[in-house]
Amino acid sequence: METIFALSSGRPPAAIAIVRISGPDALSAAAALAGTLPEARRAGLRTLRDGAGEVLDRALVLAFPGPSTATGEDLVELHLHGGRAVVTAVEAALAAQPGLRAAESGEFTRRSLENGRVDWAQAQGLADLLSAETEGERRAAMAATEGAVGREVRGWMDRLSDAAARIEASIDYAEEIDEAAALEDIREILARLVGQMREVCARPTVERLRDGAVVVLAGPPNAGKSSLFNAMLSREASIVTNRAGTTRDVIEAQVVRGGYAYRLVDTAGLAEATDDPIEQIGIERARRVIDGADLLLWLGDPSGCPAGAVQVRAKSDLRHMGDGIPVSARLPRTVDHLWQMVEQATADRTIGSDVRLHDDQRRSVMLAAEELASAGLCDDVVVAAEHVRRALRLLAMVMGMDATEAMLDALFSRFCLGK
Amino acid sequence: MEAAAAAARRGASVVLISQAVSAIGVMSCNPSIGGVGKGHLVREVDALDGIMARAADHAAIHHRMLNESKGAAVHGPRVQADRALYRTAVRALLGSYPHVTIVEGTVDDLRISSGIVEGVVLENGETIAARAVVLATGTFLGGRIFRGLEREAGGRVGERPANRLGERMRSWKLAMSRLKTGTPPRLDGRTIDWARLQRQGSDDAQWTMSTMSTGRQQPALACAITRTSARTHDVIREGLIDSPVASGAIDGRGPRYCPSIEDKVARFGDRDGHQIFLEPEGLCDSTVYPNGISTSLSTDTQVAFLRTIEGLKQVDVTVPGYAVEYDHIDPRMLDHRLALPMIGGLFCAGQLNGTTGYEEAAAQGLVAGANAAAYARGTEPLLLDRASSYIGVLIDDLVLQGISEPYRMLTARAEYRLSLRADNAEARLGEIARAAGLMTDVRHRHYERRAEQRERLRRDDLRSDEVDADIGAEVAADRGYAPYVARQEVEIASMRRDGAIAIPRGDALRGVAGLSSEMVERLERSAPATLDHARRIRGITPAALSALWLHARRSA
Numbered sequence: 001m002e003t004i005f006a007l008s009s010g011r012p013p014a015a016i017a018i019v020r021i022s023g024p025d026a027l028s029a030a031a032a033l034a035g036t037l038p039e040a041r042r043a044g045l046r047t048l049r050d051g052a053g054e055v056l057d058r059a060l061v062l063a064f065p066g067p068s069t070a071t072g073e074d075l076v077e078l079h080l081h082g083g084r085a086v087v088t089a090v091e092a093a094l095a096a097q098p099g100l101r102a103a104e105s106g107e108f109t110r111r112s113l114e115n116g117r118v119d120w121a122q123a124q125g126l127a128d129l130l131s132a133e134t135e136g137e138r139r140a141a142m143a144a145t146e147g148a149v150g151r152e153v154r155g156w157m158d159r160l161s162d163a164a165a166r167i168e169a170s171i172d173y174a175e176e177i178d179e180a181a182a183l184e185d186i187r188e189i190l191a192r193l194v195g196q197m198r199e200v201c202a203r204p205t206v207e208r209l210r211d212g213a214v215v216v217l218a219g220p221p222n223a224g225k226s227s228l229f230n231a232m233l234s235r236e237a238s239i240v241t242n243r244a245g246t247t248r249d250v251i252e253a254q255v256v257r258g259g260y261a262y263r264l265v266d267t268a269g270l271a272e273a274t275d276d277p278i279e280q281i282g283i284e285r286a287r288r289v290i291d292g293a294d295l296l297l298w299l300g301d302p303s304g305c306p307a308g309a310v311q312v313r314a315k316s317d318l319r320h321m322g323d324g325i326p327v328s329a330r331l332p333r334t335v336d337h338l339w340q341m342v343e344q345a346t347a348d349r350t351i352g353s354d355v356r357l358h359d360d361q362r363r364s365v366m367l368a369a370e371e372l373a374s375a376g377l378c379d380d381v382v383v384a385a386e387h388v389r390r391a392l393r394l395l396a397m398v399m400g401m402d403a404t405e406a407m408l409d410a411l412f413s414r415f416c417l418g419k
Numbered sequence: 420m421e422a423a424a425a426a427a428r429r430g431a432s433v434v435l436i437s438q439a440v441s442a443i444g445v446m447s448c449n450p451s452i453g454g455v456g457k458g459h460l461v462r463e464v465d466a467l468d469g470i471m472a473r474a475a476d477h478a479a480i481h482h483r484m485l486n487e488s489k490g491a492a493v494h495g496p497r498v499q500a501d502r503a504l505y506r507t508a509v510r511a512l513l514g515s516y517p518h519v520t521i522v523e524g525t526v527d528d529l530r531i532s533s534g535i536v537e538g539v540v541l542e543n544g545e546t547i548a549a550r551a552v553v554l555a556t557g558t559f560l561g562g563r564i565f566r567g568l569e570r571e572a573g574g575r576v577g578e579r580p581a582n583r584l585g586e587r588m589r590s591w592k593l594a595m596s597r598l599k600t601g602t603p604p605r606l607d608g609r610t611i612d613w614a615r616l617q618r619q620g621s622d623d624a625q626w627t628m629s630t631m632s633t634g635r636q637q638p639a640l641a642c643a644i645t646r647t648s649a650r651t652h653d654v655i656r657e658g659l660i661d662s663p664v665a666s667g668a669i670d671g672r673g674p675r676y677c678p679s680i681e682d683k684v685a686r687f688g689d690r691d692g693h694q695i696f697l698e699p700e701g702l703c704d705s706t707v708y709p710n711g712i713s714t715s716l717s718t719d720t721q722v723a724f725l726r727t728i729e730g731l732k733q734v735d736v737t738v739p740g741y742a743v744e745y746d747h748i749d750p751r752m753l754d755h756r757l758a759l760p761m762i763g764g765l766f767c768a769g770q771l772n773g774t775t776g777y778e779e780a781a782a783q784g785l786v787a788g789a790n791a792a793a794y795a796r797g798t799e800p801l802l803l804d805r806a807s808s809y810i811g812v813l814i815d816d817l818v819l820q821g822i823s824e825p826y827r828m829l830t831a832r833a834e835y836r837l838s839l840r841a842d843n844a845e846a847r848l849g850e851i852a853r854a855a856g857l858m859t860d861v862r863h864r865h866y867e868r869r870a871e872q873r874e875r876l877r878r879d880d881l882r883s884d885e886v887d888a889d890i891g892a893e894v895a896a897d898r899g900y901a902p903y904v905a906r907q908e909v910e911i912a913s914m915r916r917d918g919a920i921a922i923p924r925g926d927a928l929r930g931v932a933g934l935s936s937e938m939v940e941r942l943e944r945s946a947p948a949t950l951d952h953a954r955r956i957r958g959i960t961p962a963a964l965s966a967l968w969l970h971a972r973r974s975a
Contacts, residue, residue, distance in 0.1 A: 172831055
């Protein structure tokens with residue numbers, strides 16, 4: 001049995017985020033991050049570090065040895081500061097441990113049932129709910145398959161099935177097929193498919209759209225980022241949340257403007273190389289946020305402006321000369337002007353009817369593309385066929401078409417992750 | 420024969436009844452054994468101490484390892500067997516079983532009392548009592564032969580069909596239908612112009628079908644390759660007028676993957692020609708089997724189209740080709756033991772279950788025989804799952820999915836293909852065979868010796884030149900595939916976990932909350948025993964599976 005983990009509280013940012021780990025390696029995995037575990041069923045404050053010793057967070061850790069736990073297995077809860085960056089970093093550190101993987105939808109609930117932690121009376125109630133939900137999911141999947149995503153994925157599946165059939169024919173009818181030619185053809189088809197799948201995956205997902213385009217303010221310390229951040233929030237923007245992240249480095253707010261959502265992020269100042277290891281970590285995090293930005297507003301010297309970023313001349317009331325869009329936190333008109341620019345620059349991400357995947361669909365398509373890329377590199381056609389088979393299965397999952405997938409996954413997939 | 424031998428190995432006393440004792444071990448069609456997928460089956464039958472592989476080695480006059488340029492997982496060992504030597508070898512191997520008695524006769528009926536089989540009734544009125552019966556009727560059940568406008572009752576040319584038994588089975592309300600298969604004309608090799616043809620030599624490598632055999636036992640013969648031409652296709656088109664398939668006389672479905680030459684011409688006629696492999700049938704027999712042109716056209720048309728083919732301009736036909744149509748049961752009525760649950764003690768194997776090929780038949784015969792013995796003697800059944808073997812895949816496909824054309828083994832059917840290699844059959848099935856009591860003493864010692872070699876080689880306790888050559892290659896291939904096999908382990912574990920969850924059958928299905936009547940119907944047809952089986956039935960929805968799973972948990 002593998003050990004699984006998942007964020008079991010709401011979507012960050014939030015005051016705290018609870019990551020649960022369940023399975024035979026739960027205790028050792030948590031200990032690897034926390035150094036030592038507190039006494040069973042008692043909360044203890046621990047510094048979490050990843051494999052390289054980098055500090056991830058100071059967190060409350062609770063260990064529940066099985067079987068008298070919610071899942072019937074060893075279970076650990078990590079109560080983290082609720083910023084996205086922290087949760088992502090902790091999840092990455094957990095995934096890097098041997099035997100651990102991210103839980104699939106509803107997997108915690110499934111383990112509770114499997115290990116008899118839910119009795120039949122409860123399960124009976126679940127049964128009705130589940131058959132309704134599974135049915136609902138099937139309908140939802142069908143609805144999805146009618147749309148643009150469905151057409152795209154079905155197209156991939158058709159071409160892939162065709163390629164798979166030809167590979168199989170070259171194996172099972174070796175004497176009758178001109179293999180060399182056939183396989184060259186197939187490699188080409190696979191390469192094209194990988195390209196198309198990766199292209200679709202590169203677009204923001206439905207969830208990303210719902211959460212909003214990520215607009216990041218970056219630049220050296222004292223460039224005026226925080227003032228601009230506050231000014232952008234206060235002018236005609238309704239603030240959805242405005243909580244400090246867990247670290248001193250990244251502050252994030254969700255904003256709705258003109259009917260569209262944005263995630264506005266203020267990063268720590270990007271100082272030049274520093275000897276202070278803590279500060280170094282902060283800078284690393286800021287860089288990660290910058291990498292994930294849909295739009296980067298650069299408040300520093302034009303010579304340091306990252307590629308693709310928008311140069312902003314902050315404190316324009318004080319600095320009358322220079323490159324970039326002039327903006328001053330003190331002049332609402334300039335802030336409005338900046339917002340209009342932001343809206344335009346991110347418009348192509350928020351409108352458009354082309355294929356947008358959900359996060360989990362995107363995960364499947366990415367994995368399928370990886371399988372196909374590996375297939376293209378194989379000398380052994382049997383191994384290539386195995387990769388293609390896996391890719392097909394992943395795509396079938398997107399379409400809700402694969403009855404051979406573990407049925408329990410389908411059973412609980414409507415349950416929120418980690419419940 | 421595999422059924423009789425397997426039952427005897429498990430301690431049963433066996434009567435093998437055949438219409439013609441002299442025909443035991445006769446190959447009805449192609450004199451070749453093995454191939455891609457089929458070679459896997461032969462090696463598995465051997466690992467379970469069956470007969471086929473050793474008989475094939477004894478009779479082999481041409482060896483070919485198909486897919487040799489591809490990965491080891493799909494290497495397909497195939498031999499051409501000398502018909503006469505093969506039959507002699509089968510008879511000799513069967514003769515080594517003291518508890519197998521061979522009886523010549525035709526079974527007309529079964530004796531059944533309150534749903535339990537008690538024996539068989541022969542045509543001459545004689546009754547043979549038995550606690551379990553294995554039916555392996557091949558193409559003989561209601562067999563009808565077609566050639567042009569000629570019709571003949573029979574399972575093979577010159578051999579009469581088993582009609583009474585077919586009628587009796589229909590009266591038991593078994594789901595049955597018709598399939599057809601065909602065979603090509605046999606040629607007189609002395610009238611073939613071999614010099615004009617491309618020669619295909621036998622492999623030099625010393626591999627064998629059975630791990631018990633060593634080296635080459637017979638001299639090697641070459642095969643040859645020729646192809647049909649546009650002129651051939653014209654003659655065939657003109658002759659279609661006499662074809663029983665074209666005239667609608669045959670309703671049984673034939674295999675798409677082994678079409679008759681007239682089908683090939685009708686469907687892919689524009690191709691520049693279809694390959695024909697000319698395979699010698701024996702060392703002391705000039706008959707040649709032209710592989711790739713099975714046909715039921717009239718004898719005249721057959722001769723005419725053959726003579727348009729390179730190398731065959733002067734050819735004489737010794738036996739014309741024909742199509743045969745026969746009864747088979749819907750294999751979804753069977754369980755994984757190959758038993759028909761509605762009649763206690765009755766087992767079915769081979770073409771009767773809708774398969775084609777000697778290897779598929781042998782594999783089923785072995786399992787049905789082993790389970791008939793288990794039933795009769797109250798011991799454990801032999802159940803092979805999809806992760807263990809191609810035999811497991813074959814049986815699982817048959818009993819859960821059913822068939823719509825004669826079922827032939829393909830490696831594409833095996834999702835765990837990377838671990839199910841022809842070269843590791845013994846490692847995969849040896850322990851199962853031993854535990855099931857399927858090994859004779861000689862085999863058991865042979866197996867123990869090799870298992871030890873394999874183990875020590877894996878531990879690097881021996882070098883590969885210190886073990887049997889095939890074990891060296893097998894362990895090397897194991898290492899090559901290890902990362903992929905490890906990935907599949909997760910799937911296999913989940914399959915086996917669901918395989919341990921029993922689900923309700925029959926009327927009890929209607930008591931499962933949340934199952935639609937359509938789902939109940941689908942489940943009833945294949946009667947899956949476990950959740951894992953149910954998952955593989957076509958059209959079963961995740962919602963239905965969740966309902967079954969929850970039901971099983973409540974009952975547990």
